[in-house]
Amino acid sequence: MKQQKFKAQIQTKRLILKGRETATFEMATAFSNLIQQNIKFLRKWIGFAWQENTPEISYRKCYKSSQLWHELKEADYNIFLKNGELIGQINMKDVDYKTASGEIGYYMAEKYTGKGYMTEAILALETEFFKRGINRIQICTDKDNIPSVNLAKRCGYKLDGIMRDDSLAASGKGLRSTAIYSKLRAEWQKEQKKK
Ligand SMILES: CC(C)(COP(=O)(O)OP(=O)(O)OC[C@H]1O[C@@H](n2cnc3c(N)ncnc32)[C@H](O)[C@@H]1OP(=O)(O)O)[C@@H](O)C(=O)NCCC(=O)NCCS
Structure with missing residues (x-):
């Protein structure tokens, strides 16, 4: 996959995804507040929500x-709604240009769940990367994180397998098993033809 600048902004029907090209104190404060306001919700599955x-x-x-x-x-x-409200974050991490692969991660504020926003964000982000030549995108989640597992499935990702007791649970106490879901470029292309 060719290295090229990431797209600064991705628009969907209801959302605007704005790239973190530059860090600002305003952005940092907004995220600090979002995490604090959703601390109980996020701590179930996200390790960094346990940190200061x-x-x-x-x-x-x-x-x-x-x-x-x-x-x-x-x-x-x-991730912003079109009215400017910040609802969460999504990323394509571990972008590997030799294997043309990467991993999508995400979280959002609890009050915006159940509306299909993250599904919309994932489909937009994967489209951006499949168009630029990525071959494999994976989503890794605690196998017991049912909303996240359902999200991966809803977006058409297939289960590669489950790594049993492979990492620490979000709280740092005890172990979790990680389910790995993935979508390949050929599968994405097939989906596009059906649309
Ligand atoms: C994981 C997480 C993003 C999933 O949120 P979500 O609201 O279930 O996902 P979506 O925004 O795609 O919404 C899908 C839900 O909205 C419903 N929905 C409503 N309108 C919809 C639409 N237009 N399109 C798709 N789904 C829609 C779906 O039926 C689904 O609800 P259901 O699961 O009860 O069937 C959220 O639970 C979260 O942030 N959790 C904490 C952080 C976390 O676990 N991150 C993942 C770590 S691996």
Whole structure:
């Protein structure tokens, strides 16, 4: 896959995904607030929700995102509704140009769940990357994270397998098993023909 700049903005019917090209304190504060307001919801499945989450720490994460963005290693997008409300984040991480592969990760505020927003965001992000030549996209999730498992399936990802007791649970206590879902370029192309 050829290395090329990530797309700064991706629009869907209801959403705008804005790339984290530059870290700002405003962005960092908005994410720090979103995580604090949804801490119980996110802690079930997301390890970083257990860490300290001040605006300063959030800024360092946003700054790291912008570095990885410019190194073309990870495309992090903030997800907004068209009325400007920030609802969550999605990224294409571990972009590997030799194998033409990457991994999608995501989370959003609880009050925006159940509306199909993340499905819309995933389908838009995968389209952007399949168009630029990626061959394989994977989604890894705790096998017991039913909303996330259903999301991967709803987006047409196939189960590669389950790595049993392979990593720490989000809380850091105990182990989790990771389900790996993937979609290949040929499968995406088939889906496009059916549309
Ligand atoms: C994982 C997560 C993003 C899934 O959220 P979600 O709301 O289930 O996913 P979507 O935004 O795609 O919405 C799909 C839901 O909306 C419904 N829906 C309504 N309108 C829809 C539409 N136009 N298109 C698709 N689905 C729609 C679907 O039926 C589905 O509901 P159901 O699961 O009850 O059937 C969310 O639970 C989350 O952020 N969790 C915490 C973080 C996390 O676990 N991240 C993943 C770590 S691997």
